[in-house]
Amino acid sequence: MPIEVRRHPRAKRFVLRVSGGVIQLTIPTRARIGEAASWARSQAAFVEKRLAGEPEARPFVMGETVPVLGEELEIVQGLKVHGEREAGRWAIAPAAPDALAKRMEQGLRKVALLEGERALKSFWQKLGVPDGDVSVRAYKRRWGACGSDGSTALNWRLVFAPRFVFDYVAAHEAAHRLEMNHSRRFWSIVEELDPKYPKAERWLKDHGASLYAYGASLDA
Numbered sequence: 001m002p003i004e005v006r007r008h009p010r011a012k013r014f015v016l017r018v019s020g021g022v023i024q025l026t027i028p029t030r031a032r033i034g035e036a037a038s039w040a041r042s043q044a045a046f047v048e049k050r051l052a053g054e055p056e057a058r059p060f061v062m063g064e065t066v067p068v069l070g071e072e073l074e075i076v077q078g079l080k081v082h083g084e085r086e087a088g089r090w091a092i093a094p095a096a097p098d099a100l101a102k103r104m105e106q107g108l109r110k111v112a113l114l115e116g117e118r119a120l121k122s123f124w125q126k127l128g129v130p131d132g133d134v135s136v137r138a139y140k141r142r143w144g145a146c147g148s149d150g151s152t153a154l155n156w157r158l159v160f161a162p163r164f165v166f167d168y169v170a171a172h173e174a175a176h177r178l179e180m181n182h183s184r185r186f187w188s189i190v191e192e193l194d195p196k197y198p199k200a201e202r203w204l205k206d207h208g209a210s211l212y213a214y215g216a217s218l219d220a
């Protein structure tokens with residue numbers, strides 16, 4: 001299979017990307033092509049997994065991109081320790097790779113929390129229920145949870161999903177304030193809050209696993 005090679009001035013190492021059946025190899029400007037080619041050959045197992053549809057690790061690295069609620073943001077050098085959204089970019093103070101990834105996760109968790117509060121409060125208002133506490137969590141197997149006291153937690157990784165998916169999960173958890181089950185009545189409340197919810201459900205089934213690829217180490 002042919003590989004597209006791209007030299008990038010900010011690349012610090014070799015990076016393989018497989019998307020739409022195309023294999024892309026990004027290499028530092030001065031890297032030797034022979035070295036890059038033999039490295040690429042050693043990544044055959046990785047390429048096969050990607051071609052088979054398994055999500056690719058997308059580390060938080062300067063120059064890479066990260067999707068934030070449907071907008072693909074380039075990670076660039078900025079001033080804020082945890083980063084901030086700025087004109088189509090995620091601007092963050094430089095740090096060693098591990099520290100950068102951790103700080104960026106904190107910054108993105110904050111975005112998830114603020115967006116979660118916004119969405120939940122508007123749905124709660126529509127349903128006429130009092131506000132509850134909102135938090136974000138690192139769930140492994142669920143997108144959200146609603147407690148009997150009205151407190152609601154969202155999986156912070158939803159920040160990587162399109163906004164309509166994020167909002168659907170908030171609508172789903174808000175509907176649990178009235179129905180603590182998945183009955184027909186529950187789904188009719190969800191539909192009232194978010195008429196297009198089946199599209200978001202489908203998106204989560206098809207692409208939900210990919211939300212776990214962001215920030216993960218390339219070496220993992």
Ligand SMILES: [Zn+2]
Pocket residue numbers: 172176181182
């Ligand atoms: Zn539910």
